Amino acid sequence: MVAIASYPQTQVYPTIEQDIYLPYLAEIADIRPMTALEKVFTIELPKGMSLGHRPGQFMEVSVFGVGEAPISISSSPSRSNGTFELCVRKVGDVTTALHSLKPGDKIGLRGPFGRGFPYENFRGKDILFVPGGLGLAPLRSLINQVLDERALYGRVIILYGARNPGELLFKDELKAWGERDDVELYVTVDRGDETWSGNVGVVTTLFKHISIYPRNTVGITCGPPVMYRFVLMEFFGKGISEGNIYLSLERRMKCGVGKCGHCQINNIYACQSGPVFSYREIKGLEEAL
Amino acid sequence: MSLTILSKQAFQDFVARMLADYRVAGPTPKNGSYVFEEIHDPSELCMDYPTTLLPPKKFLLPTKEVLFKYTRQNGGVLQDPPETPPTVLLGVHTCDLHAIQLLDTVFSSGHYDVHYMNRRKKTIIVSIECLSPCDEHSFCKSMGTLTADEGYDLHLTDLGDRYAVDVGTKAGEELLAKYATVKTADKEDIQQLNAVISAKWPKFPYRLDFDVSELPSILELNMKSPLWQELGDRCLACAACTNVCPTCFCFDVKDEVELNLVDGQRVRQWDSCQLDEFATVAGGHNFRASRALRQRHRFMRKGKYILDAHKHLGCVGCGRCARACLVDITPVGVFNELYRQQEAGS
Numbered sequence: 072m073v074a075i076a077s078y079p080q081t082q083v084y085p086t087i088e089q090d091i092y093l094p095y096l097a098e099i100a101d102i103r104p105m106t107a108l109e110k111v112f113t114i115e116l117p118k119g120m121s122l123g124h125r126p127g128q129f130m131e132v133s134v135f136g137v138g139e140a141p142i143s144i145s146s147s148p149s150r151s152n153g154t155f156e157l158c159v160r161k162v163g164d165v166t167t168a169l170h171s172l173k174p175g176d177k178i179g180l181r182g183p184f185g186r187g188f189p190y191e192n193f194r195g196k197d198i199l200f201v202p203g204g205l206g207l208a209p210l211r212s213l214i215n216q217v218l219d220e221r222a223l224y225g226r227v228i229i230l231y232g233a234r235n236p237g238e239l240l241f242k243d244e245l246k247a248w249g250e251r252d253d254v255e256l257y258v259t260v261d262r263g264d265e266t267w268s269g270n271v272g273v274v275t276t277l278f279k280h281i282s283i284y285p286r287n288t289v290g291i292t293c294g295p296p297v298m299y300r301f302v303l304m305e306f307f308g309k310g311i312s313e314g315n316i317y318l319s320l321e322r323r324m325k326c327g328v329g330k331c332g333h334c335q336i337n338n339i340y341a342c343q344s345g346p347v348f349s350y351r352e353i354k355g356l357e358e359a360l
Numbered sequence: 361m362s363l364t365i366l367s368k369q370a371f372q373d374f375v376a377r378m379l380a381d382y383r384v385a386g387p388t389p390k391n392g393s394y395v396f397e398e399i400h401d402p403s404e405l406c407m408d409y410p411t412t413l414l415p416p417k418k419f420l421l422p423t424k425e426v427l428f429k430y431t432r433q434n435g436g437v438l439q440d441p442p443e444t445p446p447t448v449l450l451g452v453h454t455c456d457l458h459a460i461q462l463l464d465t466v467f468s469s470g471h472y473d474v475h476y477m478n479r480r481k482k483t484i485i486v487s488i489e490c491l492s493p494c495d496e497h498s499f500c501k502s503m504g505t506l507t508a509d510e511g512y513d514l515h516l517t518d519l520g521d522r523y524a525v526d527v528g529t530k531a532g533e534e535l536l537a538k539y540a541t542v543k544t545a546d547k548e549d550i551q552q553l554n555a556v557i558s559a560k561w562p563k564f565p566y567r568l569d570f571d572v573s574e575l576p577s578i579l580e581l582n583m584k585s586p587l588w589q590e591l592g593d594r595c596l597a598c599a600a601c602t603n604v605c606p607t608c609f610c611f612d613v614k615d616e617v618e619l620n621l622v623d624g625q626r627v628r629q630w631d632s633c634q635l636d637e638f639a640t641v642a643g644g645h646n647f648r649a650s651r652a653l654r655q656r657h658r659f660m661r662k663g664k665y666i667l668d669a670h671k672h673l674g675c676v677g678c679g680r681c682a683r684a685c686l687v688d689i690t691p692v693g694v695f696n697e698l699y700r701q702q703e704a705g706s
Contacts, residue, residue, distance in 0.1 A: 091473065092475070092628075133626075136621070138615045322639070328471035330473060331611050332611075333610070333612075337665070338660070358648065
């Protein structure tokens with residue numbers, strides 16, 4: 072078993088007197104409908120507060136009377152100025168309640184929690200992003216961070232797959248990325264429709280379109296649980312080393328602070344050691360994928 | 361620290377006097393078993409008890425507790441977790457003492473848990489030395505929890521008509537000074553204490569077929585043992601084992617709403633990794649979907665994961681899970697079978 076590396080993270084609760092379970096209030100500044108199931112919420116932090124997050128970290132979001140759920144931060148630190156964004160799929164009690172809220176409504180927040188992407192280590196390298204479905208939500212935070220300091224990185228390749236054209240997220244940004252000369256974007260859907268003239272097939276079918284320099288490439292993926300082992304096979308097939316593959320793993324973090332046990336992967340608490348891991352860190356963990 | 365003597369009558373007076381200032385809980389008989397319960401008179405206590413259904417953990421980590429209260433008007437949070445009264449826990453066995461030390465580590469390390477720790481800081485523990493095994497399910501001697509050298513404020517050893525009292529902390533010393541009439545142990549008391557402890561040791565059997573220091577590696581090497589599937593086939597996923605465990609600390613967090621639909625409270629309550637939905641995520645995927653994987657997770661936590669993370673074993677050998685299990689899944693049985701398979705395979 073490889074030790075889980077630690078690198079500087081935001082210190083969320085600097086004093087022991089603070090209650091780790093007590094949320095603070097923040098206001099919903101804007102809500103953008105994205106698909107039939109997803110909305111993007113812009114959250115305004117209390118005055119003078121900065122989130123200080125890292126791409127890949129998550130928040131515990133409260134709708135009082137309904138409960139609390141872990142939701143990944145979708146905006147990049149480079150674009151967070153007193154606000155941040157959450158891309159929320161309506162799938163459970165809390166997210167359904169969130170979808171019924173309006174701008175000006177208040178929600179409870181704790182976090183950011185977890186270990187995000189060590190993107191400083193990616194500088195000078197080519198990055199191959201492989202988001203699947205809602206997996207684009209956390210990866211968008213990292214993609215925009217990289218694009219906002221574009222000169223520090225090598226190639227930026229994005230292979231994005233969704234189930235159907237109606238479920239593609241952040242279509243405006245996809246369009247903008249596709250138009251950039253310094254981003255190589257490939258999009259596919261599992262099932263097309265009459266509006267769709269692009270690729271059809273699961274996200275792994277996009278790998279045939281790209282050639283990479285494996286020793287200098289970082290492969291990053293996030294998506295539904297079923298996707299990981301197939302994307303890993305493609306990463307290995309392209310020659311990317313285990314230590315250069317990063318995955319963000321989904322778990323139900325109920326406390327976010329390494330106590331409640333719900334997010335445990337073998338001996339690892341995903342809310343503390345993850346949710347972002349290198350493949351080398353988790354390959355010995357049978358329950359990881 | 362120091363050894364004093366408290367006659368049995370003086371102990372009754374000691375408890376009666378502290379009742380004025382403390383919530384006092386201890387072992388009491390109930391329906392043919394014993395439970396830790398708040399008492400209002402020393403006569404309710406039964407200090408010479410075999411084991412309790414639930415461990416004293418419930419006074420530190422209640423089955424359900426309020427984390428904060430909220431009002432949906434203006435989306436406000438009211439920071440108002442109810443106060444816990446100063447508490448004395450009497451008659452805690454040393455297995456449970458070891459378990460509380462683990463809980464202390466879990467809730468004070470990493471992110472500090474004010475709810476548990478505030479309650480813990482207000483709790484004085486008066487433990488008692490076990491002089492004979494509670495029944496065939498306990499295996500404290502194998503787990504190294506047959507006695508304890510720390511974790512208590514006062515520690516009693518029954519010398520027949522009196523208790524030898526070891527003072528473990530300043531708080532214990534003060535409790536004794538304020539509420540008890542004691543005498544310093546003399547040579548005869550110490551001789552009898554020695555005799556009692558010497559007589560105790562051989563009464564407890566070693567029940568693991570190997571030394572407990574080997575337990576983590578036995579578990580690690582047996583991740584793929586067919587035994588997990590056998591356990592999964594028998595397990596009813598009823599979570600009785602984790603509900604009675606003195607070291608289980610996993611919890612669920614949820615909101616409760618008052619009938620006015622405006623006010624409410626966020627609570628946490630005991631949860632169990634043995635329940636089907638424990639590792640299920642919002643999209644419906646269950647990362648530990650089979651009972652076999654959940655049983656394996658439980659035993660891995662008890663014998664390895666928790667030790668790795670907190671330097672305390674997650675099993676203290678109290679035997680409660682073995683007594684509670686309807687299909688006879690017992691830690692002694694599981695650990696010994698894994699050891700046997702490993703020896704047979706190597």
